[in-house]
Amino acid sequence: MPRRCSICTHPEQAKIDSALLAGEPFRHIAKRYGTSTGALLRHKADHLPEALVQAHEVRQVAEADRLLEELRSLQADAKRIAQKAERADSYSAAVSAIREQSRIIELLLKVAGELSEASVSIHVDQAWIDLRAVILDVLDPYPEARLALAEALDAR
Ligand SMILES: [Zn+2]
Numbered sequence: 001m002p003r004r005c006s007i008c009t010h011p012e013q014a015k016i017d018s019a020l021l022a023g024e025p026f027r028h029i030a031k032r033y034g035t036s037t038g039a040l041l042r043h044k045a046d047h048l049p050e051a052l053v054q055a056h057e058v059r060q061v062a063e064a065d066r067l068l069e070e071l072r073s074l075q076a077d078a079k080r081i082a083q084k085a086e087r088a089d090s091y092s093a094a095v096s097a098i099r100e101q102s103r104i105i106e107l108l109l110k111v112a113g114e115l116s117e118a119s120v121s122i123h124v125d126q127a128w129i130d131l132r133a134v135i136l137d138v139l140d141p142y143p144e145a146r147l148a149l150a151e152a153l154d155a156r
Helices: 013-021 026-033 037-046 050-087 091-113 118-138 143-154
Strands: none
Touching: 013 026, 013 037, 026 037, 050 091, 050 118, 091 143, 118 143
């Protein structure tokens, strides 16, 4: 006889489901709703409607795509600004422009960190690695700035 699921019969089942869908750690949910990680695992695997999980993953992928789009546009901006500054021989303008870009990227990565799909983070990480390479590349004529930026990025 199948065991009765303590999550399906839980008064806060809807809230637990949305926490599970949001990818919150099982132990946090278990603690908040006075249940066990084992019950949560079983419930998510066997009872949480598959369609619901899939819909959420589709939204996450769409969100990741939007972030990647922004990263690409920032990447283009960083390149353009650095080239312009390079032509004008304005090294400090190039550096502050790039510093601003990396602040925005940091924010984007924080948002991306909220996405629980492992594959999503890998895509975003790859975009960051690409962008970082581009930034360091455009700073090539300015070894001092390049070094300062590389150190700042490593300290993140
Ligand atoms: Zn259940």
